[in-house]
Each structure stands twice: as C-alpha cells, then as structure tokens.
Amino acid sequence: MMNGYISVSNLEKEYVTASREIVHALTEINFEIAEGEFISVVGPSGCGKSTLLKILGGLLAKTSGTCTLKNTPIDGPRNDVGIVFQDPVLLLWRNVLQNTMLPAEILGLDAKKTLPRAHDLIKLVGLDGFEDKYPHELSGGMRQRNAIIRALIHDPNVLLMDEPFGALDAMTREQMNLELQRIWLESKKTVFFITHSIPEAVFLGDRVIVMTPRPGRISEIITVDIPRPRSLSTMGDEMFVELTQRIRNLLYVEGSLD
Ligand SMILES: Nc1ncnc2c1ncn2[C@@H]1O[C@H](COP(=O)(O)OP(=O)(O)OP(=O)(O)O)[C@@H](O)[C@H]1O
Ligand SMILES: [Mg+2]
Structure with missing residues (x-):
C-alpha cells in the first residue's frame, strides 16, 4: 500500500x-x-x-x-518541489533579490505576485538591506540563506x-x-x-x-x-x-x- x-x-x-x-x-x-x-x-x-x-x-x-x-x-x-543543493549555486552576476527570483522567472510566474513574496522571504531570513548585494559581497551563511529562500520563492x-x-x-x-x-x-x-x-x-x-x-x-x-x-x-x-x-x-x- x-x-x-x-x-x-x-x-x-x-x-x-x-x-x-x-x-x-x-x-x-x-x-x-x-x-x-x-x-x-x-x-x-x-x-x-x-x-x-x-x-x-x-x-x-x-x-x-x-x-x-x-x-x-x-x-x-x-x-x-524546491531544491537546495550541496553547494549554494547562486548566479554570481545576480544580486540577492535577483537570485531569489530566479525560479519564479524560469517558471514564468507573475512578478507582481512573486516580488512581494521575495521581499517577505528576504526579511524572514534577515537579508533585508542586502537585496542589491552580489554573492561575493555576502558571508557563507548569507549565501546559504539566499539559496534557501530561492528554493521557497515559488512556494513549493x-x-x-x-x-x-x-x-x-x-x-x-x-x-x-x-x-x-x-x-x-x-x-x-x-x-x-x-x-x-x-x-x-x-x-x-x-x-x-x-x-x-x-x-x-x-x-x-x-x-x-x-x-x-x-x-x-x-x-x-x-x-x-x-x-x-x-x-x-x-x-x-x-x-x-x-
Ligand atoms: N554520475 C555518477 N556516475 C557514477 N557514479 C556516481 C555518480 N554520482 C554518484 N556516483 C556514485 O554513487 C555513490 C553515491 O553517491 P552520492 O553522491 O549519492 O553519495 P552521498 O551519500 O551524497 O555522499 P556525500 O555524503 O559525500 O555527499 C558514490 O559511490 C558515488 O561515487
Ligand atoms: Mg551528497
């Protein structure tokens, strides 16, 4: 069964x-x-x-x-389904907000709905104020948090x-x-x-x-x-x-x- x-x-x-x-x-x-x-x-x-x-x-x-x-x-x-990989594969030319939004863009979700959600998630993991920072400007923990909320953006x-x-x-x-x-x-x-x-x-x-x-x-x-x-x-x-x-x-x- x-x-x-x-x-x-x-x-x-x-x-x-x-x-x-x-x-x-x-x-x-x-x-x-x-x-x-x-x-x-x-x-x-x-x-x-x-x-x-x-x-x-x-x-x-x-x-x-x-x-x-x-x-x-x-x-x-x-x-x-959302996936967080063993390495936090963030795109280096995208900032925190853009990396968070990536799956939403790939899935073609309405940005009007997902953008507020991205900001909520960024706040949830304490990355507010860092929306426009690129991966090399973040600590390891911040990058990992970014990867986690990216996996959550489409609300899997x-x-x-x-x-x-x-x-x-x-x-x-x-x-x-x-x-x-x-x-x-x-x-x-x-x-x-x-x-x-x-x-x-x-x-x-x-x-x-x-x-x-x-x-x-x-x-x-x-x-x-x-x-x-x-x-x-x-x-x-x-x-x-x-x-x-x-x-x-x-x-x-x-x-x-x-
Ligand atoms: N693409 C592949 N081709 C051949 N063998 C592979 C491939 N990917 C993984 N393996 C082998 O399959 C086994 C399981 O690998 P896997 O990566 O799933 O282990 P893991 O439990 O995640 O290990 P770790 O804790 O080190 O991350 C290993 O022996 C690995 O060498
Ligand atoms: Mg493994």
Whole structure:
C-alpha cells in the first residue's frame, strides 16, 4: 500500500561510469513521508544520499522501483518541489533579490505576485538591506540563506535540502537550524533534509532515516518524539542525547562513520 505524500518503494539505482563500470548506489529503498513531515537523512559519505534526493527531485532517473509524490510518479522536475543543493549555486552576476527570483522567472510566474513574496522571504531570513548585494559581497551563511529562500520563492510544497549547512561554522549553523525550524513551523512544508551532523538531524527531524554504506540501504528510521519548537538547550535533554547516541551506534555498527 502506497499512501504517503511521498512514497518510495523497492528503489534501486545503478550508475554506469564512463569506463562502463556499474556503481550500485541505492538498493531496496522503501519509505513513506507524510505531508508536512520533516525527514532528516544521515549516512556515510558515498552511501547515495544525494542520489536519492536527485531522484526525488526528478533530476535523475532511477534504475527500478517506484517513487511517487501525491500519488503521481516522479519522472521529471516539478513546480511543487524546491531544491537546495550541496553547494549554494547562486548566479554570481545576480544580486540577492535577483537570485531569489530566479525560479519564479524560469517558471514564468507573475512578478507582481512573486516580488512581494521575495521581499517577505528576504526579511524572514534577515537579508533585508542586502537585496542589491552580489554573492561575493555576502558571508557563507548569507549565501546559504539566499539559496534557501530561492528554493521557497515559488512556494513549493516539498523542500529537498542536500547538506545545506555543511560549509558553515558551528555557530552560524546552529542559527540556521533554528531559522529552518522556524520557517518549517510557519510554512508546514514537507522537508527531506540530508546532513552529516547527527545532532542536526535529530534537532530538526520528525524522523531520521539512517543509511548504510554503499550500496545505500535504509538501516533504520528513528522517530524523534521531542516537542517543538525545539531550542538549542534541547540538545542537552536526555532524550536528545539518547537518540543521537543510538544513531551514532547504528552508524558505527555499519562500520561507516567517517
Ligand atoms: N554520475 C555518477 N556516475 C557514477 N557514479 C556516481 C555518480 N554520482 C554518484 N556516483 C556514485 O554513487 C555513490 C553515491 O553517491 P552520492 O553522491 O549519492 O553519495 P552521498 O551519500 O551524497 O555522499 P556525500 O555524503 O559525500 O555527499 C558514490 O559511490 C558515488 O561515487
Ligand atoms: Mg551528497
């Protein structure tokens, strides 16, 4: 039975390299995501997290299995999905406002409607006053915030995020975690969030998908039953510590924590 908002069933992905080698990236992937749910994904480097995200985003073809969003097969990019990539690919010749507006322009949305939304989003992530600044004039955290609101401009129901905070310093990262939680609580998007940080995965997630080394499979899906909004002090709570330890053990058992 497939009745999730997003459903993935018996998903397999094999890449064929330039030298005709086959890389089995994902195998036997099965999970469902409810509408409005925040799903974190952790797993060792190379276990297929980005591959899975690209398949969910319709950017990459699967080898076999089924992936559906709202009961329709995912077979190409779609308007109701926003993606934040592992690197904050902003266009260097566009300022904050212009980068934010990019997907709206590509989708041909009415600027009269999307421009006010762009300004709201810029304010939401504290980039007001920087609308006309170019990527090289921004800090790493600001660039990342710009990439996040760009993924939100067309108001997608689903947000796919690939290690969006990986390049940030610890303090900025904590601020971004709080900010993302706030955005999510306000907008109730369905989020698929990849991270290398176990505490970050637990802090943000309703559930955490823990993956094994290549070929990536799901080792366990852990439910995070901690009330929201969560604060940074939540990270000291007994349940938080217990959950992060459990995930760490799973990754160590798989012999894969780098
Ligand atoms: N285009 C490609 N052609 C061949 N192999 C690929 C391709 N893209 C990824 N792979 C391989 O597939 C596996 C999964 O890659 P993927 O990028 O999905 O891992 P990941 O879990 O996102 O890793 P990381 O945590 O380092 O970002 C890796 O072994 C990688 O080398
Ligand atoms: Mg990756």
